[in-house]
Amino acid sequence: MARASVFLLLLPIFYFVGTANSTATTSDTNFIKSSCSATTYPQVCIQSLSSYATSIQQSPRQLAQAALSVSLTRAQKAKTFVTKLAKFKGLKAREYGAVKDCLEEMGDTVDRLSKSVQELKNMGKSKGQDFVWHMSNVETWVSAALTDDNTCLDGFSGKALDGKIKASIRAQVLNVAQCTSNALALCNRFASKH
Template identity: 40%
Template sequence: MSTASFTMFRLVFVCCFSILLLLMSTSMQTISAATTDKGCIITYKKFIKTACNSTTYPKICYKTLSPNAPAIRTDPYKLFNIALSVTLNATSKASSSIHSLLKMKGLSTSEKENIGDCAETTDDTIYDLQKSLKTLANLQGSDHKAEEMSDLNTWVSAALTYEYTCTDEFEGQKVREAVKNTINKSVLYLAKLTSNCLDLFQLLD
């Protein structure tokens, strides 16, 4: 092999070896980052699990909040914010379902009145949850934190009261079981979510 050929071979070898080292380094960094991310997610989910264990319905709490672990991390304010948002979203869907029941054919006067009242209280729940989220947004850094905390607790408590008011409407009333069961199943689930929100509220500073 001539000197020129050997020099060329050496340059190619060095170049290829450098590229190989770069690829290996990039791969190791990717693996390291993935491992770190996985470790963080585990930590975040443990935080959510611990927080949910303090609620009345821990299984529902963890099931609805753990998918949001990357956003929540270990921040109780973000945890509470997302718990409220999840509850508001579920309430909005339930409200649409309840309003659609009013369009059913063959409803008695009593059924229409009870469903209408339940639809109204569910709308009131949506309003209270929206107010809760707005109050929470103003809470951190507020000069009137104690007052804001009191308002926040009031709004969430009121939302829970409205939910139970809806189901109470059907007690002792002549309403077909299918209608009653549909509403009760939906609204009682909302009540569990809201109850958990009240429990998580206690974790705020």
């Protein structure tokens, strides 16, 4: 009985949260689409950021923040995936080496994207040289994260490593790299408009 009454009390809150998320305006969605058109992977950009339209609205800063957060979440998932593969017993020696190297690179990616998310959050309403310094940090870390993603993929180059392990890691890391590339473009765009 108590659970039912608690649920009834929370029902209006659930309704409000549900409708608040669905109130993205056409101009908010168009802002994301037009901003994403300047990225290397516009479809990935639109697909990954459209659900954040209500919080982004038409703010280049919120757009950059959301793009970084999406990239970080995908990097964390990819790192978890690669961690599980590293424990797989059937790996050949070269595959194991490539997986371990990739795991290290994905750890660096997660670390750098985490720093970038925090830097953008903590910069407040910085202006002038202070703004340039914070954005330079963000852009440097995101660029380094993108390099880490590519270094992971490079570790699987060559026909000797072709197979399911390479294909599954490639799919995960390529998605992270595309989101990271888009996040970098959106951060650069935010920096240039400030």
